[in-house]
Amino acid sequence: MQPNPIITLTTDFGVKDPFVGIMKGIMLNINPSVNIVDITHNISPQNIMEAAITIGMSFEYFPHKTIHVVVVDPGVGSIRRPIIVLTDYYCFIGPDNGVFSQIYNVKHEILLVTHITSEHYFIKESSTFHGRDIFAPVAAWLSKGIDIIKFGDLITDYVSIPIPSPTVSERNIIEGEVIYIDRFGNAITNIKTQKIEDLYGNNPQGRLKVIVKGKEMPVKNHYSETEGKGLYSLINSFDCLELFVYRGSASSDFGITIGEKVSVVFA
Amino acid sequence: MQPNPIITLTTDFGVKDPFVGIMKGIMLNINPSVNIVDITHNISPQNIMEAAITIGMSFEYFPHKTIHVVVVDPGVGSIRRPIIVLTDYYCFIGPDNGVFSQIYNVKHEILLVTHITSEHYFIKESSTFHGRDIFAPVAAWLSKGIDIIKFGDLITDYVSIPIPSPTVSERNIIEGEVIYIDRFGNAITNIKTQKIEDLYGNNPQGRLKVIVKGKEMPVKNHYSETEGKGLYSLINSFDCLELFVYRGSASSDFGITIGEKVSVVFA
Amino acid sequence: MQPNPIITLTTDFGVKDPFVGIMKGIMLNINPSVNIVDITHNISPQNIMEAAITIGMSFEYFPHKTIHVVVVDPGVGSIRRPIIVLTDYYCFIGPDNGVFSQIYNVKHEILLVTHITSEHYFIKESSTFHGRDIFAPVAAWLSKGIDIIKFGDLITDYVSIPIPSPTVSERNIIEGEVIYIDRFGNAITNIKTQKIEDLYGNNPQGRLKVIVKGKEMPVKNHYSETEGKGLYSLINSFDCLELFVYRGSASSDFGITIGEKVSVVFA
Numbered sequence: 001m002q003p004n005p006i007i008t009l010t011t012d013f014g015v016k017d018p019f020v021g022i023m024k025g026i027m028l029n030i031n032p033s034v035n036i037v038d039i040t041h042n043i044s045p046q047n048i049m050e051a052a053i054t055i056g057m058s059f060e061y062f063p064h065k066t067i068h069v070v071v072v073d074p075g076v077g078s079i080r081r082p083i084i085v086l087t088d089y090y091c092f093i094g095p096d097n098g099v100f101s102q103i104y105n106v107k108h109e110i111l112l113v114t115h116i117t118s119e120h121y122f123i124k125e126s127s128t129f130h131g132r133d134i135f136a137p138v139a140a141w142l143s144k145g146i147d148i149i150k151f152g153d154l155i156t157d158y159v160s161i162p163i164p165s166p167t168v169s170e171r172n173i174i175e176g177e178v179i180y181i182d183r184f185g186n187a188i189t190n191i192k193t194q195k196i197e198d199l200y201g202n203n204p205q206g207r208l209k210v211i212v213k214g215k216e217m218p219v220k221n222h223y224s225e226t227e228g229k230g231l232y233s234l235i236n237s238f239d240c241l242e243l244f245v246y247r248g249s250a251s252s253d254f255g256i257t258i259g260e261k262v263s264v265v266f267a
Numbered sequence: 268m269q270p271n272p273i274i275t276l277t278t279d280f281g282v283k284d285p286f287v288g289i290m291k292g293i294m295l296n297i298n299p300s301v302n303i304v305d306i307t308h309n310i311s312p313q314n315i316m317e318a319a320i321t322i323g324m325s326f327e328y329f330p331h332k333t334i335h336v337v338v339v340d341p342g343v344g345s346i347r348r349p350i351i352v353l354t355d356y357y358c359f360i361g362p363d364n365g366v367f368s369q370i371y372n373v374k375h376e377i378l379l380v381t382h383i384t385s386e387h388y389f390i391k392e393s394s395t396f397h398g399r400d401i402f403a404p405v406a407a408w409l410s411k412g413i414d415i416i417k418f419g420d421l422i423t424d425y426v427s428i429p430i431p432s433p434t435v436s437e438r439n440i441i442e443g444e445v446i447y448i449d450r451f452g453n454a455i456t457n458i459k460t461q462k463i464e465d466l467y468g469n470n471p472q473g474r475l476k477v478i479v480k481g482k483e484m485p486v487k488n489h490y491s492e493t494e495g496k497g498l499y500s501l502i503n504s505f506d507c508l509e510l511f512v513y514r515g516s517a518s519s520d521f522g523i524t525i526g527e528k529v530s531v532v533f534a
Numbered sequence: 535m536q537p538n539p540i541i542t543l544t545t546d547f548g549v550k551d552p553f554v555g556i557m558k559g560i561m562l563n564i565n566p567s568v569n570i571v572d573i574t575h576n577i578s579p580q581n582i583m584e585a586a587i588t589i590g591m592s593f594e595y596f597p598h599k600t601i602h603v604v605v606v607d608p609g610v611g612s613i614r615r616p617i618i619v620l621t622d623y624y625c626f627i628g629p630d631n632g633v634f635s636q637i638y639n640v641k642h643e644i645l646l647v648t649h650i651t652s653e654h655y656f657i658k659e660s661s662t663f664h665g666r667d668i669f670a671p672v673a674a675w676l677s678k679g680i681d682i683i684k685f686g687d688l689i690t691d692y693v694s695i696p697i698p699s700p701t702v703s704e705r706n707i708i709e710g711e712v713i714y715i716d717r718f719g720n721a722i723t724n725i726k727t728q729k730i731e732d733l734y735g736n737n738p739q740g741r742l743k744v745i746v747k748g749k750e751m752p753v754k755n756h757y758s759e760t761e762g763k764g765l766y767s768l769i770n771s772f773d774c775l776e777l778f779v780y781r782g783s784a785s786s787d788f789g790i791t792i793g794e795k796v797s798v799v800f801a
Binding site (some may be wrong): 279280281283284285286288289291292293295296299300312313341342343344345368393394395396399400516 | 573
């Protein structure tokens with residue numbers, strides 16, 4: 001038996017209002033066998049960058065053919081376009097405002113972007129709730145096997161927003177920054193293992209110095225390997241350098257916020 | 268193949284305690300093929316009006332035959348009755364305290380209300396958690412096709428609470444009020460497009476004046492059509508007049524709360 | 535047709551970050567027919583006791599064979615062991631740090647605990663996110679019928695944390711305490727009906743005195759049976775003595791917190 005198609009949702013709609021439930025109702029109307037999975041509905045309101053980073057962290061953990069819907073959409077109803085992004089293994093649906101920037105930044109064999117214009121797949125034409133009226137029904141129709149090309153024309157001038165990426169100084173110092181703070185107050189940077197190993201070779205861990213706010217921080221292997229409530233770093237489960245406080249919060253205990261500069265030196 | 272029956276949940280149980288999960292466990296015990304969809308669990312504690320408005324906004328977006336369970340129930344264990352409401356296309360289950368007032372306000376061909384008394388469909392008799400002990404199992408049994416009449420006798424004296432509705436003054440001014448604030452701080456009023464068009468004819472948008480706190484507010488087509496951080500209005504995706512601040516909050520930036528008076532004048 | 539296997543999730547991951555969604559993606563990759571139910575993701579960060587009480591309140595309401603995953607895991611990546619707990623009707627997966635203490639406290643015919651070591655069931659070896667890398671995939675493989683014994687060796691020295699239990703004084707006074715505060719501010723104690731009836735006989739309700747902060751509190755049958763905003767008690771739907779304020783909060787109105795002493799006297 002064919003497994004049920006999966007649609008994920010990533011929005012800034014929150015979980016108090018009925019907006020997410022309504023989107024699910026619409027999708028189940030069109031395709032009763034769809035399996036809808038919430039990634040999050042608590043993207044900070046209208047924060048396109050946070051949405052881009054969140055879906056970028058998540059999409060590859062889902063089965064191939066999963067349809068990822070992202071609705072963080074301050075320009076809803078204006079001329080910004082609704083789009084479908086098709087890659088080798090996944091499909092993405094949302095507004096063309098940069099929420100898929102991390103998807104474009106990954107190498108794919110296939111990368112097709114369609115401007116959704118076929119109104120007969122829409123619920124109705126509202127100008128304030130395209131999650132319900134366009135993105136949910138288009139996702140459900142796609143999950144039934146309707147070809148991406150039926151929804152509109154291919155475009156190549158889709159919008160990408162700059163996600164900060166680390167630089168390497170003349171003295172071989174990696175200079176990155178914090179791009180995400182999680183629930184535990186852990187501060188995830190944009191410095192990836194790959195970058196560190198490209199520069200310093202494999203397993204450089206013992207000789208790395210991580211510098212934040214002018215101070216050097218020890219590099220650990222896991223959270224509980226520390227003493228006291230100091231600020232430490234490790235390579236996290238997404239292969240990113242992360243700042244943390246064991247049983248505390250790097251964010252609130254040390255005032256680390258998005259954009260905080262972090263340097264890595266090879267000693 | 269028959270699609271799986273859908274049960275939605277709208278409660279004030281929050282998402283910290285295990286109460287919602289327990290209700291789902293009970294339902295899956297009785298009917299393993301049920302598809303349970305959360306509308307919200309963050310109704311303000313014991314706020315019957317908010318529950319009534321939320322389910323009123325949501326129920327019609329779900330497939331026909333969906334069973335909507337609403338548990339906001341300050342009188343649990345007292346003499347207030349548990350009921351099933353059957354309409355043309357949907358079924359509702361919850362306490363008889365007014366949470367279904369918006370359902371009664373809509374025109375239906377069929378409207379049957381049953382007082383649930385058949386205890387053999389209950390889990391056990393507790394006096395503090397009818398979500399688990401009555402509403403969840405009754406919803407699951409209904410989803411298996413048990414006839415509504417098996418659960419108890421029909422009643423006609425079910426409870427309806429007054430939901431504020433707009434009035435029209437002698438000088439043809441519509442006087443309504445804010446009845447819901449969403450996550451973005453948008454303030455939704457009880458003034459519907461239908462009301463405006465009944466009074467002023469179709470497409471009156473260009474000649475409408477919306478007045479709040481003694482000031483006139485421009486009427487826009489969508490959120491991003493505005494300049495600066497002013498207070499604006501539009502007809503939202505639920506066909507209601509709504510006050511908003513683009514990339515801001517009508518609620519916190521302008522102190523708009525539930526009950527704020529809003530007038531519409533035809534110029 | 536076999537019903538879909540059920541996996542529940544109880545974590546402290548919150549609902550803002552994509553961690554829970556990622557776990558679901560992993561599980562659906564391995565077993566597309568699994569039915570995943572959230573119990574809660576809002577356990578207070580790293581609060582093992584709260585996790586233990588929450589899963590203890592919830593597990594029995596799910597169908598037999600349900601797999602309960604609990605991830606509250608401050609020691610992730612250290613030497614604490616990942617385990618599977620098999621009882622007569624349920625299976626539990628999580629870290630061996632005491633989150634299953636309430637399961638061990640219940641009488642079972644069968645109680646087998648396995649130390650999970652078979653790395654070929656893991657996604658990859660990270661040291662910060664075993665929810666994704668160990669617990670989610672092991673749960674999904676278990677749901678496909680892989681035998682518990684395939685995942686590692688049986689152990690008997692699993693970790694149990696002391697959950698406070700009430701004592702009985704020489705003068706037959708039950709002395710217990712508050713162990714859980716729910717969303718409504720209701721304060722649930724560790725004093726169970728069984729304990730009260732063992733000591734004072736059946737239906738002793740009319741002659742019980744409940745004493746908190748040196749004051750006697752009336753015992754009621756349900757929430758709305760009270761007058762004013764006083765502090766009252768009742769036997770709740772989990773057969774525990776509970777302190778409450780009708781349409782108020784025992785916690786914030788009367789400063790009741792976890793650990794508050796509560797005595798029961800038979801008059």
